[in-house]
Amino acid sequence: YGPNSWRWNGGMKGRKGSLDEGGLRVPCFIRWPGQIRAGLRVSQIAAAIDLMPTFTEMAGIAGPTRKPLDGKSLKPLLLQESAEWPDRMMFTMQNRQATVRTQRFRLDAAGQLFDMQADPGQTRNAASEHPETASRLQKALDAWTREMLALTGGPDTRPYPAGYARNTMLPARDGVPQGGIQRSSIHPNCSYFKNWTSKSDAMTWDIETARAGQYEAILYYACPSASVGATIELSFLDARLQARISEAHDPPLIGAAQDRAPRTESYVKDFAPLSLGRIRLEKGRGLLTLRALEIPGKEAAEVRGLVLKLAA
Template identity: 50%
Template sequence: MKSIITFGMLVCVLTSSMLAEEKPQAQTKRSSSESAEKESTHPNIVVFLADDQGWGDVSHNGNTNLHTPNIDSLVRDGVRFNRFYVGAVCAPTRAAFLTGRYHARTGTTGVSKGEERFNSDEYTIAQVFKKAGYATGAFGKWHNGTQYPNHPNAKGFEEFYGFTSGHWGHYFSPMLDHNGTFVKGNGYITDDLTDKAMAFIKKQVQDNKPFFTYIPYCMPHSPMQVPDQFWDRFADKKLEMHNREPGKEQPDHLRAALAMCENVDWNVGRVLKELNRLGIADNTIVIYFSDNGPNGFRWNGDMKGKKGSLDEGGVRSPFVIRWTGHLPAGHEVDKIAGAIDILPTLADLAGIPRPEPKPIDGVSLKPLIMDSASDWPDRMIFSSLRQRISVRTDQYRLSHKGELYDMTKDPGQRNDIAKQNPEVAAKLKQAVASWQKSVWPDGYSKDTRPFLIGYGGAPTTQLPARDAISHGGIKRSSRHPNCSFFYHWTNTDDSITWDAKVVEGGTYEAVLYYTCPQADVGSTVQLSFNGSNVQGKIIEAHSPPLQGEAQDRAKRSESFVKDFKPMVLGKIKLSPGTGPLTLRALEIPGSQVMDFRLLILRRVP
């Protein structure tokens, strides 16, 4: 039963039993009439997206340090793309996948402080499939905005269970978002997300409805937490394969990442077995890919770069698509492709219309998948992160610094050949300039979009600390904003603000998530916006310890977490308009006001 909870990151015993890896069970035989009925409907869709898993973090790409038999089975039974490109960091890849457009066009320029949001008028793959009659569900890390119209429920996903931030601070029974309501997770997060995705799939089969199921895991993104069964495989294991710069490897981080990848593989296997058990494996398209290069130095096929880099190792991802009985099993594609192509490809394979309020950049990969593209045209795929841009063709990569590499002869990018090939370099530089002009007609500029309140009649608006700015002596718990909180709030001149825009006015109940020791209870806090305000007093102590360190397998740079308690501040009447939404203290009887994590504005009659 779903229950509303405090902002707790509580460790609990895993409820999912860690079974030994098994191969998917054989497809249950069906009668010819059942098969004909299934074949006449649109295929189901399951999309797995790993987080910070590099091209080399799967055994089918040659890494003997780990074993990923379930992902490898998709390669055996499906189509593998050997040169598939995503963003250099998380949110841009998700924006490209969801919209079919280069992330720079969508307004997604970074991973936090609002830069992870795509523009409010972007149209997503979930909206495409929902319009075609599919049930749509997302289970995991969203990372493309928290407030409407960027929340998953506002972008085509009828069911959402996971978190909207760029990373989460604790992976054992954390607080999660279920359709806009906070609930307590159940065990290790990857296992829990898989449980919920499988339940969703089962329900749609029972209702005889095609489904689009998106499973964006948060592994192996830090914090490096993984259950003992997986960690124990690597704690003392001798690793045979190493990064091209082995001296930069961090052993504990590396081993934890491999263990987390094996946990992901185990959960992929659970879903594949469930598709078999339900008798729908041959009418379900399954995709597996990752969002950027590895989040650390580890073996990655001698490629240059890792997460955050625009070199090959930073933007090349494993990619496989399986549709049993429909796509050529074991087929490999060497032509370049990317996350922007997934939307048009799935719509094409599923035979559904593709409404496009905005033109997309991706193309359908169906001819390559079916091995029928005898005249596939030459193509360029652009990779960018803010103002850095690199471009890849089937033969060359031009780096953001203007270096030119022949990737067919020099896949490790060791020899710059720009001077020896000035015409090729000039052509690609011109292509970069033209692309840059098309995505930023007025030039690149810093994100100044306000956070929206009450958009489209949204019942609640979440305003976490990561989206806020602190003033005065208030400090953030980590330089990484995504799962952070504010502390050291000691002065009435200090404040916390959001650059906000109230889209639909009305009365809102303000709820703060806070911690405060008994000695500091009593501060009076005010929330104000364009002349309207509400104030309340902290009357109840709540001072839990920080959590996460005991479960970490490697030292973290992100914030630890704790159990934040909700407090109803009161009701505030907000009129449409733009300005700073400000939280400040009017009176501080103790040494501090509180530690602050989250503000929720709930629309009331």
């Protein structure tokens, strides 16, 4: 989805996170020896929503049918079964702003129309030259936006599934810090929880377990020697599990020494696994909560995440 800063981007406008071509266009490589001709280049526009319809049709299996899919199977293009491919509209939304792309045009969130074949860098608004196209795309974009906001306009309250596979990973990225606990960055990916200094602090994960049973809880942590000794408790519904952090693990940050400028993304470090023991989780939804009962040092620990391992 484009570079993460303003720099050369193949002549395309925008960067990662933007709704311009340079923030949305990415390459897609598919290899299927004996089926897809090597070196084939597909010029028609496509998107990630097309992958599932494509692969299910190629595999000869039925796709999900509970809800309509906007994606289309790319099998005719990849296997060169047909030269006919109708023009289509590809919609994208980011922070309640939306854009639509056809094979030739892109209409941005401000209503500007760009001819992507004649002007791939989006330097000139062509709405006055193609008023009918601009009007048609604007109406389609408005209708799609209303439909999407009606479906996704509120907060996402879905729980994180647990127990479907033997191991369920619950990174700090998907948890919620309570009290004085902080994330290592405003960007959640690869972040960890820090500043766990009070017994009133907690970190929670909204989960829904698919199978009741005994789960081994494994904490990925960092802790300097001066903070060793914290007693922590993991709870879910009526179940509770206590453990003590008895070994120091204080690895350095990775990458900080090589940076030429401060980064806003989180630095990473090698967190150590600590088995907290086994806890019985009942089937259902609830808050998985990690808190400290005793903090003899400055803080309990830094936490990268939890793994719930279903006992055999």
